[in-house]
Structure formats: C-alpha cells, structure tokens
Amino acid sequence: MTSPVSVTDDDMPQLFQAADRASTGAQEWFVRGTRFRLGLLVLAAAMGIAVWRVGAADIDVLAIVSTVLFVLAILVEGVLWKSRPDKTWYDARAVAESAKTLAWKFAVRSEPFSDPSVDEATMARRLLSRFDEIRRQFPDLELAAVNAQSISPWMKRQRQADWPDRRSVYLRERLQNQKNWYEGKAGYNRGRSNQWRFALIALEFLGFVASLAAAFYEWTPMIAPVIAALVAAVVAWLEAKQHDFNARAYAAAVHDLAQAEARLQLVRTEAEWATEVESAEEAISREHTLWLASRNGP
Structure with missing residues (x-):
C-alpha cells in the first residue's frame, strides 16, 4: 500500500x-x-x-x-x-x-x-x-x-495498512508535523513576547518623559494619561495572548515529542507499538491540557 x-x-x-x-x-x-x-x-x-x-x-x-x-x-x-x-x-x-x-x-x-x-x-x-x-x-x-x-x-x-506503513506515516505525519508546529509556535510566541515587552518599556519611558515635561512646561499637552491607558491595553492584550506561557509550553512539548519519537523508533513489535503510540498521544494531550488550564484559570 x-x-x-x-x-x-x-x-x-x-x-x-x-x-x-x-x-x-x-x-x-x-x-x-x-x-x-x-x-x-x-x-x-x-x-x-x-x-x-x-x-x-x-x-x-x-x-x-x-x-x-x-x-x-x-x-x-x-x-x-x-x-x-x-x-x-x-x-x-x-x-x-x-x-x-x-x-x-x-x-x-x-x-x-x-x-x-x-x-x-x-x-x-x-x-x-x-x-x-x-x-x-x-x-x-x-x-x-x-x-x-x-x-x-x-x-x-x-x-488496514501493514505495520511498517502505519509506523512510517505516524512518525512523519503525526509526530514530526506536530513537532514542527510546536517549534514554529514556540519561536513565534517568544518573538512576539519580546516585541511587546520592548514596546511596554518604550511606552513607559515615553510616559515618564511626558509627565516630567508636563511638570515643568505649562504648554506641554497632557499625554501621560493616554500613554498610561495604552500601557494598560498592551498588558491586557498580553494577558489575552499569553505569549510567554505558550512559548514555554510549546518548547516543552517539542522535547516531550522528541522523546516519544525516539522510543517509537526503538519499537520492534506491534504490541510495543500500540503502547508507545498511546504514550506519544498522551504527551500531545498533556500540552493541550496545560494550555486549556492556563486559559480557564485556576
């Protein structure tokens, strides 16, 4: 086949x-x-x-x-x-x-x-x-x-395929694809987290400068409250997106799936195969369970 x-x-x-x-x-x-x-x-x-x-x-x-x-x-x-x-x-x-x-x-x-x-x-x-x-x-x-x-x-x-075919397809289309997806998402979320953190620092510094200017120069527009609102909005957005948590969770998932992949490659019988695939799927489910718990809160 x-x-x-x-x-x-x-x-x-x-x-x-x-x-x-x-x-x-x-x-x-x-x-x-x-x-x-x-x-x-x-x-x-x-x-x-x-x-x-x-x-x-x-x-x-x-x-x-x-x-x-x-x-x-x-x-x-x-x-x-x-x-x-x-x-x-x-x-x-x-x-x-x-x-x-x-x-x-x-x-x-x-x-x-x-x-x-x-x-x-x-x-x-x-x-x-x-x-x-x-x-x-x-x-x-x-x-x-x-x-x-x-x-x-x-x-x-x-x-209905023979075991070597099922083994090859699972390793390539399930584990490798999932690892690639997690790796990409880990990098994306880490990059987004850094970008937003730098933006927060820049906004907070701008708020400091605006407040200091307003204290000494009467003609300075009151933009500090607007900057404060923008900072609060960015913090709320980061809370909604949870880039830091996702980056760590996805990186851990890549490690878990690499371990599962190594164990599956050592399998020599179909009985072992059935057990190891279940363990690999548990590793994938574990990442999703952590993600779901982080979204729903304590």
Missing part, C-alpha cells in the same frame, strides 16, 4: 472538523473583539488631551466623542460576555484535539484499538462510542456544520 503524501484535516473525522472550525471561528471573534474594545478605550482616553468647546452651551465635543467611545466599549464587552467566544474557543479546541487523538490511535492501531482478536465492526463502534463520550462532556457547545464522515476513508485505509 502506498502511503499518502500528507495527512490533512480533511482526513480527520467529522467531529474533529466540526469542532476545529467552531474553535477557529470563536478564536477570531474573541481576538478581534478584544482588540477592538481595547482600541476604543485608548481612543477614549486620547480625547482628553485637548478641549474643543462649541455652541452657546460651550459643550466639549471631544468629551462627547470620548463618552461615545466608552459606551461602544461597554457594548462590545457586553457582547463578548454574553456570547463567550473564549469559552467556545477553548471547549471546541478540547473536543477537536481529543477527536484527533482518537482518530490517530484508530488509524495506526494503538490502544484501545489494537486488539487483533476484536473484529473491525466492533472497533469502529468502540471509536464512535468514544466520540459520543467526548461530545457529551460539552453538551452546550455548538459545533460547525461540516459534511464529513465520522470515520474517514483515510482512517479506514490506514488501519
């Missing part, structure tokens, strides 16, 4: 695809909503730099604009609070990753889908039952509508 060139998300079961799409959509909504709300708050603070009074009532137009911006920020916060896209993001990601783990275990005959004395129909029912268990853990989660099979054609074909 010829191994596929690559295993894509389309080769995964329907539960994974539906949860993955729901998670991605909710993540985009949460990130955009958070960015928009923080931007509104910074702009609202910026309206306090100057005064622009018009009309017989001597109304400060910029203060009115600031008021509107605060109201918009409240509305955005209310929508985010009510819809909870962050919860959908986390819950759907948990479902997707759990389904993906089961799909790979089934496809390469790992535990609990490795017993040669059990017929394929029973194994398929066991997999579907595990999918149902995952889904029941999140009864309120609304998944995306995806027209795909619960057990994909690739999963069935790969399961």
Whole structure:
C-alpha cells in the first residue's frame, strides 16, 4: 500500500472538523473583539488631551466623542460576555484535539484499538462510542456544520495498512508535523513576547518623559494619561495572548515529542507499538491540557 503524501484535516473525522472550525471561528471573534474594545478605550482616553468647546452651551465635543467611545466599549464587552467566544474557543479546541487523538490511535492501531482478536465492526463502534463520550462532556457547545464522515476513508485505509506503513506515516505525519508546529509556535510566541515587552518599556519611558515635561512646561499637552491607558491595553492584550506561557509550553512539548519519537523508533513489535503510540498521544494531550488550564484559570 502506498502511503499518502500528507495527512490533512480533511482526513480527520467529522467531529474533529466540526469542532476545529467552531474553535477557529470563536478564536477570531474573541481576538478581534478584544482588540477592538481595547482600541476604543485608548481612543477614549486620547480625547482628553485637548478641549474643543462649541455652541452657546460651550459643550466639549471631544468629551462627547470620548463618552461615545466608552459606551461602544461597554457594548462590545457586553457582547463578548454574553456570547463567550473564549469559552467556545477553548471547549471546541478540547473536543477537536481529543477527536484527533482518537482518530490517530484508530488509524495506526494503538490502544484501545489494537486488539487483533476484536473484529473491525466492533472497533469502529468502540471509536464512535468514544466520540459520543467526548461530545457529551460539552453538551452546550455548538459545533460547525461540516459534511464529513465520522470515520474517514483515510482512517479506514490506514488501519488496514501493514505495520511498517502505519509506523512510517505516524512518525512523519503525526509526530514530526506536530513537532514542527510546536517549534514554529514556540519561536513565534517568544518573538512576539519580546516585541511587546520592548514596546511596554518604550511606552513607559515615553510616559515618564511626558509627565516630567508636563511638570515643568505649562504648554506641554497632557499625554501621560493616554500613554498610561495604552500601557494598560498592551498588558491586557498580553494577558489575552499569553505569549510567554505558550512559548514555554510549546518548547516543552517539542522535547516531550522528541522523546516519544525516539522510543517509537526503538519499537520492534506491534504490541510495543500500540503502547508507545498511546504514550506519544498522551504527551500531545498533556500540552493541550496545560494550555486549556492556563486559559480557564485556576
């Protein structure tokens, strides 16, 4: 049997695809909503730099604009609070990753889908039952509508392949791909963390200079409060993105998967294979569990 060139998300079961799409959509909504709300708050603070009074009532137009911006920020916060896209993001990601783990275990005959004395129909029912268990853990989660099979054609074909083929595909398409993804994400988050930290230091220094200038020069505009609001927005954004934590978690995951890969390469029997693949999937699940715990808080 010829191994596929690559295993894509389309080769995964329907539960994974539906949860993955729901998670991605909710993540985009949460990130955009958070960015928009923080931007509104910074702009609202910026309206306090100057005064622009018009009309017989001597109304400060910029203060009115600031008021509107605060109201918009409240509305955005209310929508985010009510819809909870962050919860959908986390819950759907948990479902997707759990389904993906089961799909790979089934496809390469790992535990609990490795017993040669059990017929394929029973194994398929066991997999579907595990999918149902995952889904029941999140009864309120609304998944995306995806027209795909619960057990994909690739999963069935790969399961019927001989052991060397299953071994090769798993090492290349699961472990190596996952390691590459974690490595890339670790570097990305470390770089983003450094960039934002430098930006914070620069903003805080600018706030120091602005405050000092305002103390000695009456004509200096009061931009220090705006800078303070911008610093607070950056801190809130860093809290939402958690670049530092993600960089450490992904780097640790690369190490764990390298260890799992080395153990799998030493396997000489299918019985050992089934056990070691389960251990490798536990390493992948461990990273996701830590990520999920960091998002949901203590």
